[in-house]
Amino acid sequence: MDSGSRPTQRLLWLASMDLHAAPCPEGPWEWQRADSLRRGEQILEEQRILVGIFLLARKDLVTLPHLEAFLRRHCQVEWVALVDPELLWEPRVRELLGHWCYDFHSTPVDPNRLRVILGHALGMARLLTRGEPGPLPGQAGGMLVGESPVMRQVLRTITKVGRVDAPVLITGESGTGKELAARAVHDASPRASGPFEAINCAAVPAALVQSELFGHERGAFTGAHRARQGHVCRADGGTLFLDEIGDLPLEVQSTLLRFLQNQTVQRIGSDREEKVDVRVVAATHVDLEAAVREGRFREDLFYRLDVLRFQMPPLRERDADAVLLARHFYQTFSRERGHRVKGFSAAGLESIRLHRWPGNVRELINRVRRAMVLCESRYIQPWDLGLEEVLEAPANLRPLEEVRADAEREAITRALALHQGNVSAAARHLEVSRITLYRMARRHGIPIPGPRGGDGAVP
Numbered sequence: 001m002d003s004g005s006r007p008t009q010r011l012l013w014l015a016s017m018d019l020h021a022a023p024c025p026e027g028p029w030e031w032q033r034a035d036s037l038r039r040g041e042q043i044l045e046e047q048r049i050l051v052g053i054f055l056l057a058r059k060d061l062v063t064l065p066h067l068e069a070f071l072r073r074h075c076q077v078e079w080v081a082l083v084d085p086e087l088l089w090e091p092r093v094r095e096l097l098g099h100w101c102y103d104f105h106s107t108p109v110d111p112n113r114l115r116v117i118l119g120h121a122l123g124m125a126r127l128l129t130r131g132e133p134g135p136l137p138g139q140a141g142g143m144l145v146g147e148s149p150v151m152r153q154v155l156r157t158i159t160k161v162g163r164v165d166a167p168v169l170i171t172g173e174s175g176t177g178k179e180l181a182a183r184a185v186h187d188a189s190p191r192a193s194g195p196f197e198a199i200n201c202a203a204v205p206a207a208l209v210q211s212e213l214f215g216h217e218r219g220a221f222t223g224a225h226r227a228r229q230g231h232v233c234r235a236d237g238g239t240l241f242l243d244e245i246g247d248l249p250l251e252v253q254s255t256l257l258r259f260l261q262n263q264t265v266q267r268i269g270s271d272r273e274e275k276v277d278v279r280v281v282a283a284t285h286v287d288l289e290a291a292v293r294e295g296r297f298r299e300d301l302f303y304r305l306d307v308l309r310f311q312m313p314p315l316r317e318r319d320a321d322a323v324l325l326a327r328h329f330y331q332t333f334s335r336e337r338g339h340r341v342k343g344f345s346a347a348g349l350e351s352i353r354l355h356r357w358p359g360n361v362r363e364l365i366n367r368v369r370r371a372m373v374l375c376e377s378r379y380i381q382p383w384d385l386g387l388e389e390v391l392e393a394p395a396n397l398r399p400l401e402e403v404r405a406d407a408e409r410e411a412i413t414r415a416l417a418l419h420q421g422n423v424s425a426a427a428r429h430l431e432v433s434r435i436t437l438y439r440m441a442r443r444h445g446i447p448i449p450g451p452r453g454g455d456g457a458v459p
């Protein structure tokens with residue numbers, strides 16, 4: 001349904017021949033006219049257009065490959081073709097309509113029918129782009145897609161952390177977006193216009209990490225034919241991102257500690273100290289506290305880095321974000337190469353929702369990318385994503401009692417979080433008495449302030 005506040009949609013009327021062949025039907029939209037593919041291309045680059053019409057007459061057969069390339073590039077638009085009925089016998093035309101168009105209408109145009117088709121095409125386009133993510137208003141991390149409460153919290157944290165110049169430690173499983181979060185911290189900081197230098201400590205051979213980070217003078221060691229600046233100096237005025245910090249060799253840990261204490265670096269083979277102004281953001285997927293206990297990571301360095309810490313939650317804990325991200329990457333990849341796949345089937349989306357995503361966002365990207373290549377129908381199915389067994393897994397069909405208990409636990413936790421632990425407000429929200437809420441919380445092992453304010457106790 002159209003809501004009054006929705007902005008008017010713009011539709012593209014692309015007619016390389018007679019613009020008057022048919023009148024543009026009136027509707028809750030406005031028309032942008034293009035009399036050539038090139039002009040159409042310009043309009044589509046400048047404006048967000050969900051639905052377009054093009055005319056196809058016999059004389060256009062010669063330029064059909066150009067039209068097809070154009071439609072491939074702009075496959076995010078729902079295209080409606082107005083076709084000379086004679087052309088419907090042409091295999092090339094049939095293929096083009098089948099692959100790239102939402103619908104077609106044979107000429108002469110019946111304005112009422114065309115209006116209905118356009119209405120449907122617009123509805124479908126809105127449906128498919130409904131979850132199209134964008135930056136959350138007023139928050140850092142515009143590139144970080146996510147609307148779940150945990151991700152909103154992460155984005156709020158990033159905004160706050162961005163304002164302060166202290167070191168940051170980002171924890172989280174592999175593929176959860178730690179590097180993206182580090183970049184978001186940089187973008188939210190006063191250093192945003194400075195460089196963002198990233199180094200993956202696990203990917204650089206142990207013998208080279210020192211020189212990669214701090215640089216070296218010419219002849220400092222065998223193979224050092226030229227003097228070289230390290231990542232730390234290149235990050236001057238900006239942010240240095242140390243990914244997989246847990247893999248930093250112990251001797252380099254001491255140099256890094258010295259640098260964090262003095263903000264000076266000394267290239268290998270040099271006796272001169274250089275002053276640099278760098279903010280460090282480190283990330284790890286291993287438990288650094290355990291590494292400290294086991295003597296693999298210096299305790300003093302750990303405390304230097306662990307000033308502002310936040311965790312990137314695993315994808316399985318981000319509610320509907322997996323579906324949102326799948327749609328986001330689908331849009332990104334179809335823009336990149338053009339594709340005839342139109343989106344996800346309902347079963348495809350359900351398999352994405354149910355999967356546990358051990359490889360997190362990176363796994364999701366790979367599965368969507370592969371599905372877009374392998375998909376043989378218009379909508380991505382669970383088997384294209386390699387997730388067919390997810391729907392069949394008996395684990396997804398659980399006894400009602402268990403499902404109810406989970407839902408209850410989640411509702412109580414969320415209500416308490418929403419009302420910052422205020423039991424009366426949470427109880428009102430859940431439409432139960434305070435006593436019932438205490439009883440249920442006790443049953444589910446949820447700590448809430450006791451009736452006389454005993455913080456964190458289960459009464």
Ligand SMILES: Nc1ncnc2c1ncn2[C@@H]1O[C@H](COP(=O)(O)OP(=O)(O)OP(=O)(O)O)[C@@H](O)[C@H]1O
Nearest residue numbers: 143144145173174175176177178179180285361362
């Ligand atoms: N919330 C998100 N929105 C959009 N893209 C994301 C998001 N999270 C992760 N990605 C993408 O997922 C991929 C993996 O993210 P990233 O490299 O930041 O993860 P990581 O936690 O640093 O992984 P690792 O620990 O293996 O280095 C990247 O391509 C990144 O752009």
